[in-house]
Amino acid sequence: MSTPLNGSVLKAFSILGLFSKDRPEITANSVASELGTNVATAHRFLLTLESIGVLVSYRRGYFALGGTIEELGRLAESVNPISTKVQPIINEVAREIRESVMVCRLGRRGPTCIAVAVSDQPISVKTDIGTVLPIDVTAHGRLWLTHMSKADRAHWLKGTSSDLDDELAKIKSQGFAQNQGDNEPDLGAVAVPVFGHDGKLAMTVSVFGMLSRFNDSLVSRSVTSLKQAARAISS
The missing domain is CATH 3.30.450.40 (GAF domain)
Known part of the structure; x- marks a missing residue:
């Protein structure tokens, strides 16, 4: 039997996949709409990712990629x-x-x-x-x-x-x-x-x-x- 995958991790990376050069910020509403979840759950995921530095919020309700992602990106390029x-x-x-x-x-x-x-x-x-x-x-x-x-x-x-x-x-x-x-x-x-x-x-x-x-x-x-x-x- 294959090991079941962690749904929360998959959801978190699905959220990160919403970012692009044309969309540097996302909201709980956009996450809920595009990933088929409710706004409260989307907001909880965004706040959790913000708490560990993966996301950062420069204005209320809007989230951008944070310093942790930048550091991991530089590390990935170097190794x-x-x-x-x-x-x-x-x-x-x-x-x-x-x-x-x-x-x-x-x-x-x-x-x-x-x-x-x-x-x-x-x-x-x-x-x-x-x-x-x-x-x-x-x-x-x-x-x-x-x-x-x-x-x-x-x-x-x-x-x-x-x-x-x-x-x-x-x-x-x-x-x-x-x-x-x-x-x-x-x-x-x-x-x-x-x-x-x-x-x-x-x-x-x-x-x-x-x-x-x-x-x-x-x-x-x-x-x-x-x-x-x-x-x-x-x-």
Whole structure:
């Protein structure tokens, strides 16, 4: 039996997720409206977060991000290997290939984006960190499936009609996976595995963009660049 998640923690992070550059302050009314709770409960959460420095209130009823969040953000930037090591590597791939690049880890709900480098193309594709991808119709997902045990693969594919045996065998043989509009009709991607020091799949990294640009030449160049990036990340 899986361990139940703490609802209060999830609610607190849902509240923090309401902040953006366009909305630097929130109120109990906005929290209640957008998260489907009552105003009293929303206000209690806001006051609790304020009491530990996560939020600060500069005017009555309005809450902004506080100093504790700023400190954690600076700490994350200084110690997070994604920021200090992975990001510069994928930035270089995006510059070289001129398409966007994404890194995923396998989360509880599927391959989850943990880093992105956006293409400088006039028309480019981007995705947000935290985005969860389908496991059966994306290049990232199929790579994870390729390197799973049969039992784990069956668990992840439960409830889908996917018959991927031939496709996964091909991916294992060639060392990369492709998405040719399988997830979204106009988007293409090619992904390679990133192995840890234990030899197990640790991350997946892809080049992705408009499907119309994903000809054989771009795929070949992307695979070469991605494999170099994967080795650099693994090292």
